[in-house]
Amino acid sequence: MGYLKVHLVTQKVKQHAPPTLSYVAFCELGKITSTGSSQTHGQTFVVMSLMAPAAERKLTGLVAATFTPLTTQGEINLKEIGRYIDYLTEKQGVNNIFVNGTTGESMSFSVAERKILAEEWCQKAKGKMDQVIVHVGCMNLKDSQELAGHAAQIGADGIAVIAPSFFKPSTAEPLKMFLHEVALAAPTLPFYYYHIPAVTGVNVLASDVLEGIEELIPSFSGVKFSGVDLMDLGQCVSYSQPRWSVLYGVDEQLLAALALGAHGAVGSTYNYMGCHVNELISAFDKGDIVQARRIQFKMQELLSYAQKRGFDVGVNKQLMIELSGLNLGPPRLPVMPCPHEQCLCIAQKYHSIFPEC
Ligand SMILES: CC(=O)N[C@H](C=O)[C@@H](O)[C@H](O)[C@H](O)CO
Ligand SMILES: CC(=O)C(=O)O
Incomplete structure (x- = not known):
């Protein structure tokens, strides 16, 4: 900043x-x-x-998609945000955050709550984080625009917008029109399209969304690509303008995305695996593919272990609590809290796979 x-x-x-x-x-x-x-x-x-x-600087490296701290009563807990930021920078070496996204359960919070959260993240990140990207996408245009305008006022470094998914756009055109209208509410803020087809059910190719978007949205700065279609990812990278960032969001196959030229990564697991994934990225940058692959395989071992036991945002949040000691509280309904033993055994698996950071 x-x-x-x-x-x-x-x-x-x-x-x-x-x-x-x-x-x-x-x-x-x-x-x-x-x-x-x-x-x-x-x-x-x-x-x-x-x-x-x-924020005009290109966003690269790791970006942690943050969990939203709640009290035991399920209300937003601003008190923990400062400690959370210190944990990421000091313990994980992660210097960028993506707030109010999927991991942050944004769709389960009101516009008013999302504003308060975004403001606190931006405030506490000052002088500590390189960039704070605020996800402002909602099911409707008006709320998304309101949050975009607010993000500009509070000094966010960029905004990201997911495809609306109740009324699903079936082609790139209406989706681009929606994104354009949101971007108009914060025309000077770097704008990222958030592509996550498995969650939204919007199966429009990200590369189709990117085509010609620089004319429609001058502030367009890249895509957070949380999909498994690597051909579509490659097409995004090859179309990408020099100042755009293509940020990959399926943590378990990041190495493949780096090979295709992704500029960085946004993900939930960088909250607690950031220090190891930083090593993966530097091994890749040095051309040490064997070492990069070794770390990627460890991440896969942990995630496949977790997935076999049911891995969702609630489990992920509890895992972060076990590993970081932060007071993040429960998730919000309809996401269910994780039974203590289930998360404990995933945390033990983490410790058996990874050395201390
Ligand atoms: C669906 C979802 O939350 N995806 C996240 C980012 O987009 C990822 O960071 C995953 O949590 C991660 O790759 C673990 O599966
Ligand atoms: C993982 C991610 O990028 C999100 O929580 O939105």
Whole structure:
């Protein structure tokens, strides 16, 4: 959440002309540090220096999809968010978070609760996290727009939007129109499409959504790809513009996504496996495929063990509690809390597979 300096020049049409739309948009983009004017070929130009948000930087590496801390009574528990952030940065080496997503059970929270949560995550992340991406997708356009506008006000580094899934778009066109309308509520915030077909039931190829989207959504910055169709993923990477990030979201097969050129990963397991997956990524970057594969196989061993015992957000949250010691509370209905013994045996399996971070 630092700043980087850019200069821009905008043409002044008349002597006392009101600011043009693009001028206003750029003013909203960052903090103006100096203004002036210059004359060229008899025309007056307004010259402005401004600081654009650091989020203009490409998002890479690991992003933890956070759980939502609740009290034992099931109310949001803001008190634990600061400790949670310290745990991720200090114990896991994870410096980016994706809040109010699937793992955060966003669809089970009201718009008001999601705003309070997003604000607290952004506040507590200041000076500690590189980027905070707020998921703002809802079943309807109005709530999504409200959350997008709010994310811009609270200084989020980006927003992500899932496909609405009660009325499912059956082709890319209506989905892109929906995403565009949400993006208009926060036109200067980096925008990510959140692709998770197994959960939404929206089986539109992500690469079809990406095609031409840079013209529709100038703030478009990438896709969080939580699908298993690696051909579609490859098509997203090959279409991707230089400043976009293709972030993979099926943790158990991250290595395949890295081989296809994914720029980073967003996932629930990076909450407690971040330190090991950072090693996987650095082994891959060094060309040590054998070591990268060894770590990926360990992740698969743990996840297949957990999946055989029923692995959902409730189990995952309880596992995080066992491994981190954080006070995250139960999930919210309809997600059921995890029976203590079930999570304990998955936590034991974790310790038998992975060394201490
Ligand atoms: C459905 C779901 O929650 N997917 C997550 C991200 O999108 C993943 O991070 C998984 O939790 C993870 O890959 C374990 O299966
Ligand atoms: C896993 C993930 O990315 C999410 O919880 O939304």
